[in-house]
Amino acid sequence: EVQVLESGGGLAQPGGSLRLSCAAYGFTLSNYAMSWVRQAPGKGLEWVSIISGSDGSTYYADSVKGRFTISRDNSKNTLYLEMNSLRAEDTAIYYCAKAVVMGLIDYWGQGTLVTVSS
Amino acid sequence: DIQMTQSPSSLSASVGDRVIITCRANQGISNYLAWFQQKPGKAPKSLIYAASSLQSGVPSNFSGSGSGTEFTLTISSLQPEDFATYYCQQYNSFPFTFGPGTKVDIK
Numbered sequence: 001e002v003q004v005l006e007s008g009g010g011l012a013q014p015g016g017s018l019r020l021s022c023a024a025y026g027f028t029l030s031n032y033a034m035s036w037v038r039q040a041p042g043k044g045l046e047w048v049s050i051i052s053g054s055d056g057s058t059y060y061a062d063s064v065k066g067r068f069t070i071s072r073d074n075s076k077n078t079l080y081l082e083m084n085s086l087r088a089e090d091t092a093i094y095y096c097a098k099a100v101v102m103g104l105i106d107y108w109g110q111g112t113l114v115t116v117s118s
Numbered sequence: 119d120i121q122m123t124q125s126p127s128s129l130s131a132s133v134g135d136r137v138i139i140t141c142r143a144n145q146g147i148s149n150y151l152a153w154f155q156q157k158p159g160k161a162p163k164s165l166i167y168a169a170s171s172l173q174s175g176v177p178s179n180f181s182g183s184g185s186g187t188e189f190t191l192t193i194s195s196l197q198p199e200d201f202a203t204y205y206c207q208q209y210n211s212f213p214f215t216f217g218p219g220t221k222v223d224i225k
Contacts (some may be wrong), residue, residue, distance in 0.1 A: 035161075045154070045162065045205050045216040061213045062119075093223040095161055103209030104152060106173060115163075 002006050002026040002107050004079075004096045009112030012086050020112060022079040022096030025055040029053075033099040037090035039111075048094070049081065052102060064090075086116045120145055120208050121183070122217040130225040137193040139220045144224035146186045150210035153182055153191045156219075157202045165204075166191065 008020040022034070036048040049060045049070040058070050069082040079096055093111040100106050121144040131137050141151065149169040154162040164173045166182040169189055175179040179194045193200055201224055 018183045019138070037216075045156075045207070047207070047214040047216060050214070059212050103150070103214045104167050105154075105207075106164050106167070108163065110161050 002098065003100055004107060004109040006094065006109045006112040009094065009114045010073065011115045012083075012115065013118055014087060014116055016086050016116070017082070017084045018070055018086065018094075018114060020081040020083065020094055020114070022081075022109060024077045024079065026100070027098065029072055029077045029079060033102050034070075034072065034079045035097045035099055035103070035105060036070060036079075037095045037105075037107075037108075038090075038114075039095070040089070040092045046092075050099070051079070051088045070085075083114070086114075088116050090114060091116050119213055120147060120211060120215055121202075121207055122206055122215050124204075124206060124217040124220045125216065126220060128221040128223070130223055132225045133196055133197050133198055135196045137196050137200075137222060139191045139204055140220075141184075141189045141191070141217050143171075143187045143189075143208055145209075147208045147210035149185050150208055151184065151189050152207045152209060153180075154207065155200075155202045155204045156205065161204065193222075 003025040005023045012018045032053040035050045067085045095111045096109040097105040098107040139216045153166040156162040170182045198224045203221045
């Protein structure tokens, strides 16, 4: 059964850093594109980043470009999101999502909450 | 960036009603359009991809159509478990933008 399980969320101070993890089960991470999507409290969905399964190319939303880094460890079948220079507006539930092809999400994780506050 | 809009932003309907949600892109996206369902406090669930193809396990009372800039999600007979918020998303070009959502609640 395909599952993705996020962890690493929590409270961070403005300007601080946090690393999210997403463990993949039931499929080989490196064979698929993987996305991060976030949802601020009471708001809609916002696409954050994606990493290609084929060549590891990465893409980011303008709102996080230069601050966030998506990566994967194929040996651990795990996806990461390194978040630096955090801002209050980064407060959200962060979902890890598996994609069939670039951008086409078929499975979602349960999400992990990131709160940026002093 | 491609901007996605949805209408209506919310609607009230009864069990058994036919519900139609519209999603528009401000430029052509071919059929690179997906629909997601989200219930309160839960992760989104993938419903439809390529504008009209149902994800595995999605009930047949859901259907999608459209191409280019205008798309629709139709629920042919609303069931109690279908009350949720629905989002469209384009995956034609970066960044992969979502619509603002349509909340379907009980009349």
